[in-house]
Amino acid sequence: MASEFGKVGVLFGGRSAEREVSLMSGKGVLAALRSKGIDAHGFDPAERSIAELAAEKFDRVFIALHGRYGEDGTLQGVLEQLGLPYTGSGVMASSIGMDKVMTKRIWLSLGLPTPRFIVLDSKDATHDELRKVPDELGLPLMLKAPHEGSTIGISKVIGYSEMQSGFDLCAKYDDVVLAEEFITGRELTVPVLGTGRNARALPIVEIRAPQGNYDYEHKYFSDDTQYLCPAPLDAELTKRIQSLAVRAFNAVGSSGWARVDFMLRAADNEPFLLEINTSPGMTGHSLVPMAAKAAGVSYEDLCVEILRSADLDLIPSQDWKPA
Template sequence: MGTELKNEFGKVGVLFGGRSAEREVSLMSGKGVLEALRSKGIDAHPFDPAERSLAELATEKFDRVFIALHGSYGEDGTLQGALEQLGIPYTGPGVMASAIAMDKVMTKRVCLSQGVPTPKFVALDAKATSSQRLKEVAAELGLPLMLKAPHEGSTIGIARVESEADLQAGFDLCAKYDDVVLAEQFVKGRELTVPVLGSGRDARALPVVEIRAPQGNYDYEHKYFSDDTQYLCPAPLEEALAKRVQALAVEAFKAIGCTGWSRVDFMVRESDNEPFMLEINTSPGMTGHSLVPMSAKATGTAYEDLCVEILRAAKLELKPAAVK
């Protein structure tokens, strides 16, 4: 099997680390993916874009790459564009879908246009929003509300605002990370996530994972390092609700043009079990606490086999033009 996979994939680069605020998580994801691929006999090599020029991707003569980068310069379409130029097939969504998904505001707009519900929101200028405007938004969306840096992930640049007195501090925190601050209606209820694999008609949702963090605080520490957070997979949901959330995940995945794999996050409102899509992650974590491997495991798919499946779907979005 090892020789077969080595011949099938050739020389593989695992891209991890990078320059975003999520570098630490990406290093953990990439290490896991690299070890998994090598355990299958695949000729896999580490590549950190923060330490090496992207020009070296061409000189390394990789036949394909596994993107285990998170956040800016890896998950936002910029790297995908460079790989298209270099003609190196890569895992996950292409340039457009990656760029849209990296912007939580644009993701909401696109998904709403396709009938995927998302919490009410207002996009605010990080440098030109007055305290009066913040109060108006709070009155419009209600308290508590969420403030987010829409181009970050891993719960970086996010604040839950409980009272009007906390508005400015929460806004200032998010404004450190972005030129836009997303003010979002707070949905009280259950936090769910759904991995989606495949493309087009073949896109399929994996089992739903429910996240139960201490005091509902699923922050950076509880997401990646704490053992206090509970993960329930498959989530203990009524079958009809589970299927609805999975269907919405696939719809959101398709709406922004995702291919290969992604993970779609939801809140299900406590009062009426209505699901609301929060965001789409086009290069989800692959650490020991990560949710895509957990969901795949519930179907009998081991971490190593999941990595191989994702790698097998690596491709180029654009067809090379004929040389005249």
């Protein structure tokens, strides 16, 4: 089995704000693939050039990069130019998935539920414009840097007086700031494996962070956050959310694997799509391996399954069909 993959590059690290998480993901994937006898080698694009990547003559690569320059379509374009099969979504879907605003617009165009939002210019938004946002979206609300992940560049605004400081925090990371309606309820995530009609949802994970604060520390380093997998939901609601995850995945043209994040509104159990991660974390605290384990798939076997999908993703993975 291992010989079918040839020489494999595991790309991790990179230059994004999520470098630290990517290093943890990549080391885990590298160890898992090697444990299966696969000829896997680590490669950090922040420390080595594209010319060196080409010179390695990998047969395929596993992308364990998160954030910009790895998850946003730029690297995917380079790999296609090199003729290197890679894991995960293609250029267009990666670029869309990395942009929370564009993702939401596509979901809305297809009638998929996502919280109401306003887009603010990071440089030109006036104080008066910021003051009007709570009037339209209500309080509390969320401010996000729409091209970042791992809860980097995100702020929960409780009152009008917090709008400016929250905006300033997010504006450090992006040209625009996404102001989003806050949905009170349960935080859920659904990993999806496969492509097109073969895409399937893994068990739902419910995240219960201390005081509902699922920040960078609670996501990757704290043991205080509780994860319930499969999430304690009735069968009908579970099926509905998993189906919505697959539709959201296909709507942006994703392939191979991804993770779709939700809020389940407490008042009526209505699910709302937050974002899609086309190169999710693979650390010891990560949610895709957790869901796979609940489905009877080990971390090592999950890595192999994702790697096997790489030969499907190079030619052309952009069969973008409405959900």
